[in-house]
Amino acid sequence: MMTSAKPITIIGGGLAGLTLGIGLRQRDVPVTIHEAGHYPRHRVCGEFISGRGQESLTRLGLDRLLESAGAIPARTAAFFTATRSTLPRPLPELAICLSRFSLDAALAAEFQRRSGKLISGQRWRGETIGEGIICAAGRRAQSESRSERWFGLKIHVRNVPLAADLEMHVSPRGYVGLCRISGGEVNVCGIFRRRAGENLSGQDARDLLRGQPGSPLRQRLAEAEFSEDSFCAVAGISLRPQRAVGRAEICVGDAVTMIPPVTGNGMSMAFESAELAVAPLSAWSRGENSWSEARRKIARDCDAAFARRLAWASWLQRGMLSPSLQASLVALASRSDWFWRLAFERTR
Numbered sequence: 001m002m003t004s005a006k007p008i009t010i011i012g013g014g015l016a017g018l019t020l021g022i023g024l025r026q027r028d029v030p031v032t033i034h035e036a037g038h039y040p041r042h043r044v045c046g047e048f049i050s051g052r053g054q055e056s057l058t059r060l061g062l063d064r065l066l067e068s069a070g071a072i073p074a075r076t077a078a079f080f081t082a083t084r085s086t087l088p089r090p091l092p093e094l095a096i097c098l099s100r101f102s103l104d105a106a107l108a109a110e111f112q113r114r115s116g117k118l119i120s121g122q123r124w125r126g127e128t129i130g131e132g133i134i135c136a137a138g139r140r141a142q143s144e145s146r147s148e149r150w151f152g153l154k155i156h157v158r159n160v161p162l163a164a165d166l167e168m169h170v171s172p173r174g175y176v177g178l179c180r181i182s183g184g185e186v187n188v189c190g191i192f193r194r195r196a197g198e199n200l201s202g203q204d205a206r207d208l209l210r211g212q213p214g215s216p217l218r219q220r221l222a223e224a225e226f227s228e229d230s231f232c233a234v235a236g237i238s239l240r241p242q243r244a245v246g247r248a249e250i251c252v253g254d255a256v257t258m259i260p261p262v263t264g265n266g267m268s269m270a271f272e273s274a275e276l277a278v279a280p281l282s283a284w285s286r287g288e289n290s291w292s293e294a295r296r297k298i299a300r301d302c303d304a305a306f307a308r309r310l311a312w313a314s315w316l317q318r319g320m321l322s323p324s325l326q327a328s329l330v331a332l333a334s335r336s337d338w339f340w341r342l343a344f345e346r347t348r
């Protein structure tokens, strides 16, 4: 006798939740996604996609969707300090740049096209995340008690010539990444140290993204036209890696752990973790395994896939955010092909 597939609820319709939802719908699992926000919307993100997640998307048949959403190939990167510029270096692997405004909306439309139920504009307020419910609610905020906290800012701009497909500009306060996205726009996204008691105005935030007077970043953005409706900010970013094993609930994406943004690998991890969860959750839906078996398998597979890159990313991020180390790291990345490849490959 055929038993009907058990339904799955996903909390969070970001990249991980939507990709998992699509993967489960491809296997005829009934899925409802609860998303607090609406589509399309701007997100704080470098919009630079690099790493194995691109293969996950291909296996899930979503690579064409990215193309039609406006993905642009990225082949080179260049680094800048306040006083020094490096020549563009080839990326060891092809990456893509794509606006989150288009990407999240394209995935949401694909999920609905596959008859997934999407409830947007409402926070999920259930008390426990138990059997049948997945946490894809994004990064966990860092505790208020930590003296140094990180915040992220992003804005789209026009009329900005780039020396490489990805430009990274470091400053004592943090760093800013620039990459070309579709429609002639450039995404400008930065992560910065928040000083104790500091309250930034909107103008201060835009000034941080513009860079210090006289810096290569300030020169790069001298003629930029800022697209004000794309400006967004997030605070309380945690840069400490977490493990999935030991969590009581099944998590995907940043809800498992956030990889330091310097790697440009967070979106990839969202796609990869979603793909890792599809088979165990489909088996649970068909009654072929228990919820705790599915949870253990997904957590073990995520930890195995991510542990090494999280460790490397953690020290690289610390170096890039440390005023005393960032110039040496930039010099090393520009002079040593061996170091550049190693740092790139080990963080994805």
Ligand SMILES: Cc1cc2nc3c(=O)[nH]c(=O)nc-3n(C[C@H](O)[C@H](O)[C@H](O)COP(=O)(O)OP(=O)(O)OC[C@H]3O[C@@H](n4cnc5c(N)ncnc54)[C@H](O)[C@@H]3O)c2cc1C
Pocket (backbone or CB within 6 Å): 011, 012, 013, 014, 015, 016, 017, 034, 035, 036, 037, 044, 045, 046, 047, 048, 049, 050, 122, 123, 124, 125, 136, 137, 138, 139, 151, 152, 153, 189, 190, 191, 234, 237, 252, 253, 254, 255, 261, 263, 264, 265, 266, 267, 268, 270
């Ligand atoms: C400054 C910065 C720069 C970055 N740059 C890059 C980059 O260049 N490349 C890269 O690959 N990654 C980058 N990342 C990381 C990347 O943005 C994340 O890894 C990625 O968005 C994770 O996807 P996700 O689906 O797990 O989480 P999210 O995209 O955050 O989605 C989670 C969703 O859950 C929803 N939600 C939360 N709680 C609830 C609730 N209770 N009910 C309903 N919905 C809920 C939220 O509204 C959100 O839409 C960057 C991150 C930061 C902070």
